[in-house]
Every structure is written in C-alpha cells, then in structure tokens.
Amino acid sequence: xxxxxxxxxxxxxxxxxxxxxxxxxxxxxxxxxxxxxxxxxxxxxxxxxxxxxxxxxxxxxxxxxxxxxxxxxxxxxxxxxxxxxxxxxxxxxxxxxxxxxxxxxxxxxxxxxxxxxxxxxxxxxxxxxxxxxxxxxxxxxxxxxxxxxxxxxxxxxxxxxxxxxxxxxxxxxxxxxxxxxxxxxxxxxxxxxxxxxxxxxxxxxxxxxxxxxxxxxxxxxxxxxxxxxxxxxxxxxxxxxxxxxxxxxxxxxxxxxxxxxxxxxxxxxxxxxxxxxxxxxxxxxxxxxxxxxxxxxxxxxxxxxxxxxxxxxxxxxxxxxxxxxxxxxxxxxxxxxxxxxxxxxxxxxxxxxxxxxxxxxxxxxxxxxxxxxxxxxxxxxxxxxxxxxxxxxxxxxxxxxxxxxxxxxxxxxxxxxxxxxxxxxxxxxxxxxxxxxxxxxxxxxxxxxxxxxxxxxxxxxxxxxxxxxxxxxxxxxxxxxxxxxxxxxxxxxxxxxxxxxxxxxxxxxxxxxxxxxxxxxxxxx
Numbered sequence: 001x002x003x004x005x006x007x008x009x010x011x012x013x014x015x016x017x018x019x020x021x022x023x024x025x026x027x028x029x030x031x032x033x034x035x036x037x038x039x040x041x042x043x044x045x046x047x048x049x050x051x052x053x054x055x056x057x058x059x060x061x062x063x064x065x066x067x068x069x070x071x072x073x074x075x076x077x078x079x080x081x082x083x084x085x086x087x088x089x090x091x092x093x094x095x096x097x098x099x100x101x102x103x104x105x106x107x108x109x110x111x112x113x114x115x116x117x118x119x120x121x122x123x124x125x126x127x128x129x130x131x132x133x134x135x136x137x138x139x140x141x142x143x144x145x146x147x148x149x150x151x152x153x154x155x156x157x158x159x160x161x162x163x164x165x166x167x168x169x170x171x172x173x174x175x176x177x178x179x180x181x182x183x184x185x186x187x188x189x190x191x192x193x194x195x196x197x198x199x200x201x202x203x204x205x206x207x208x209x210x211x212x213x214x215x216x217x218x219x220x221x222x223x224x225x226x227x228x229x230x231x232x233x234x235x236x237x238x239x240x241x242x243x244x245x246x247x248x249x250x251x252x253x254x255x256x257x258x259x260x261x262x263x264x265x266x267x268x269x270x271x272x273x274x275x276x277x278x279x280x281x282x283x284x285x286x287x288x289x290x291x292x293x294x295x296x297x298x299x300x301x302x303x304x305x306x307x308x309x310x311x312x313x314x315x316x317x318x319x320x321x322x323x324x325x326x327x328x329x330x331x332x333x334x335x336x337x338x339x340x341x342x343x344x345x346x347x348x349x350x351x352x353x354x355x356x357x358x359x360x361x362x363x364x365x366x367x368x369x370x371x372x373x374x375x376x377x378x379x380x381x382x383x384x385x386x387x388x389x390x391x392x393x394x395x396x397x398x399x400x401x402x403x404x405x406x407x408x409x410x411x412x413x414x415x416x417x418x419x420x421x422x423x424x425x426x427x428x429x430x431x432x433x434x435x436x437x438x439x440x441x442x443x444x445x446x447x448x449x450x451x452x453x454x455x456x457x458x459x460x461x462x463x464x465x466x467x468x469x470x471x472x473x474x475x476x477x478x479x480x481x482x483x484x485x486x487x488x489x490x491x492x493x494x495x496x497x498x499x500x501x502x503x504x505x506x507x508x509x510x511x512x513x514x515x516x517x518x519x520x521x522x523x524x525x
Contacts, residue, residue, distance in 0.1 A: 019044045020071055020086060022119070024055050027066035030491035034068055047117070056126070057093065061271060062501035064323055064494065065093040069119055071108060087116030094326035096123040102276050125272045126196070133193065135228065135263045136185040137172075142240065142256035145208035145216040149177045152209040153218065155258070159194055160201040169193055174209040185262065190225065198226040206240050206258065218242065219255035231263040269519055271505035274405065274512060277519035281327040281408055281504075282398075285369055286391040287313055287354070288415040289340035289376070290384040293445070296377045302416050302445045303377055310489065312444035312479050314370055316414050319493035320440060321366040323501060324410055332362035335369045336391050340380040348383055350390040352376075385420035388413060392428040392439065399435040405517035408508050409437035417447030426464040429455060433462075433469035438507045440500045441476040452476040471510045475503045 021042045025034040037057070043049035059065070071086040087108025096104045102123040108116035137155065145151045154174040158166035169192045175181035194200040202223050208216040219240035230236060239254040246252050294301030305311045310318070325331055338350040353361030354372035356379075363369040392411065399409045419425060429439065441456075443449045455462060456476040462469040482495040512519075 098327040273519040389424035
C-alpha cells in the first residue's frame, strides 16, 4: 500500500497556499494506456501535505507495474489544466518496494522551467496476508451412515464470500470406520480461511466418505476465525446439525459434536520482508554466441537487430532485466557470452565478458548490457559448442561467497538451443541448488528444447550422478510462446517476464527457509 507525501510544492494560489490532492494512475500492462486508480483526500492550504488515505494495490514481482502520481492543486480538478498543475512522478511499484525500507523520494516534474518539489512514497505489505494457522479437530458420536460399518468421516471447510456464496478452502483426510474420529493437524493461510476478515463466517460440513464419490452429509456447523482463535486458551465444542433431520424429528438434538483441540498462528515471511530487510537481487546475463544463431548481419539470424526491431536476444534481456534491476541497488550487471572465438587470439570461450573487461565484467544498467552485447556481436566470431556449465559455475562461485541471505543471484541464460555439455550442466545446477541463486533459461528460435525441460525440474527433480537438486532453481521458457501475433513487442516482453520471473520469489523463500534465515528488520522510521 503506497502512501504519499509531497514536499515543497509549487505555489499556484496567489492569495494562499495550494490545496493539493494526489491522483494515482496505473498503466495497463503491455500498453501505453493509464487508468485512474484512486485519489487521496484534499489537504487545504499547504505546500507540504501528508496524506492519510492509502492505495491498496496487488503486487506482482514478475510484472512491471508502472504507476503515475499526479498532483493537481484542487480536489475538483479531474480535468487538469496545465495552468494549475503541480507536477507528476512516474515510478514502478517494484522500485518503491526494492528501495531502502520501502521509502522512495522522487522529484515532481511536468511544469516547464519550475522546480515542483518532491513526492515521498512509502510501501508496506498488509500484514494479515501472511498469517498461517495450524489447527486440529476431533469429533464425538457422529451419526452412523454406513450400513455395515461405522462412518468414514471427513470435514470440508468453506469461507464465505462478499456475495453470500461459499468457496471450499480445505478438506481433511478421511478417518475410516469410526464415529469418534481424530483428524491430523493441518495448516492453512488465514487469507484462504477468511480473506483476512476475522469475523467472516467459516462453514464446516461433516461428511461420510463413500468410494463412489456420493459422500453422505452428516451435518454442519459455522464459526469464524475470531471464534476459532479463542481455542488457544480452551477447547471449543461445536454441535453438528443436520437441518433436514432437525425438521423431521422432534426429539433431534444433534448429529454429534466436533471439538477444536488446538489452534496456533504463525507469521510466514514473505518475499517483500526479505527485500525490505535489505536482500539484494544480483542479476547476471549469459548470451549464446554459437554459430547456429546465424550471421548477425543477416536478417535470418537470431542476433539480427533491424533499425525497427530488437532481436529476440535483446527483447528477452530487456524483459527480464528491467524488472530485476529495481531490486539491485548498484544497477551493475555482469554480462557474459559463450560459444564464440574471442579476439585477439581467436580462442573459444564459454564465459567472455561482453564489455571486454575480464577484471570487471559488470555493465551499467540494462542499457549498458545491451550496448556491450551489440558491441561483442561486431568483434567476436560465432562458433560453438553450447556449454552452460562454465557460466553457471562462475555465478555459483560468487553466490557461495555470501550465504547469509543478504545477496541472492539470478542468472539469465539466453540460448538458441541444443546444449552440448548436459552432464556438466546438470552437475553444476545440482551443486548450485544449495546456494542463494536461481537460473532462468530463455530459448530463442525454432529449435526443440527437450533438454531444457529436463533442467527445469518441474516434473522430475533434477539429479546428477545420484545426487538430487536440493531445490528447484531453474525456470525454462521458449520465447516463441510469448510473441504477440500483432508484433507488439511490449506485450511480448510483459508476457515473457511474467512467466519466467513468477517462480523467483518462491525460490528465494525456499533458500531462506532451508537455511533458517530470517529477514533483517527494517530500521524503524
């Protein structure tokens, strides 16, 4: 929820100070269109307003979420005239979250020749999104439903929606042949149970399991998160009621009882906690310079950049890099090429620095990487083979130097295809899986990429010589799946980034969890 506080605004009123308001616009993904998201309250007669109203936005690490803050001086200026405009600021949500303690100050611009002051943006994560509940229930004297044995009971939990409907959010296991089942403890996020609203109804149905799927309804009861949480100090017993039986039988009491035996809440750390605590994402790029890409000067080459269109390599690099750079404070990115003969002696190299500086292969910003990449295309000779292991081991060596959770490395490999050192690459990935790093592989061109799917490890955990990867750290996608039919490159890049980056927060969290690394506390304001 970014809050905002402009400072030292331009004074537009001749007789008094301005009456500012901040209007937030959100850019529609993959387009140049801006939509108004909301506006703060108006603060009368000040040039240093501190707004109370917050904007609650859904944050997606894998998307470039562009925001625009406009500061007209009056609440009624929805049609802003240039003459009374106090300024505006453009920022990506990731930049606010990736900045120190979630605080970002930006100059307001937009009034030619005038200094418009600054806007201070603060982002914080809503806390009830992350609580996780563990609870255990048992039941007594449930109705017998099976003709030959007792019942096989299980519970189904539903959260209630705003419109009065119910959505299933958890099923317990089935306990066979008993009217007094004790279910295993289970864990569920608070938002799944009640959407963060502690007083919202949680409905629980009790069923008798049948093999053919036609489970018999035993009864139901209702509660809420707040009521459940009281069980921390006492057992809570619920009557299980069957409305149809209640109507039919005068002497009906209940269909048994369910007792809440235990209930505990833990806060699960989130990706944002670590970023706010100072964890830096370090981005490294490795680009395929093998001959199978085709001569860069030819339009058929995958490296060919026309004056009107970036190559697939450049597009993939920009798509991923422009999002990750928001979380890297120095914006210096090591960039390598592999599979080329490198001047002056024409030796084949699988990790040559694109900027030709062995001592310091870092480029300034994504634009710097692109520049060095285009420069390299003019100076090296595309050759082969396609070896991934050297550059993976290179980044792994750097990642191994700092394992306290303050640094996390993301290696982007862009390639046109068939990998030559599969065994060595598998070995390198298995070793890297215990380090603070993730690997993104983007396949460009028309090749078949079966080998990459194996490295991805989503279906089968990757192994090498009997050793299994500790975590799944590889995400592979073929670029052709994301190319927009109408040729809209911005849309293609947004789609690609969304898919390849979606797993990074989980991969970072899995590293922190296996090492029991807690986020550093951001210093209090």
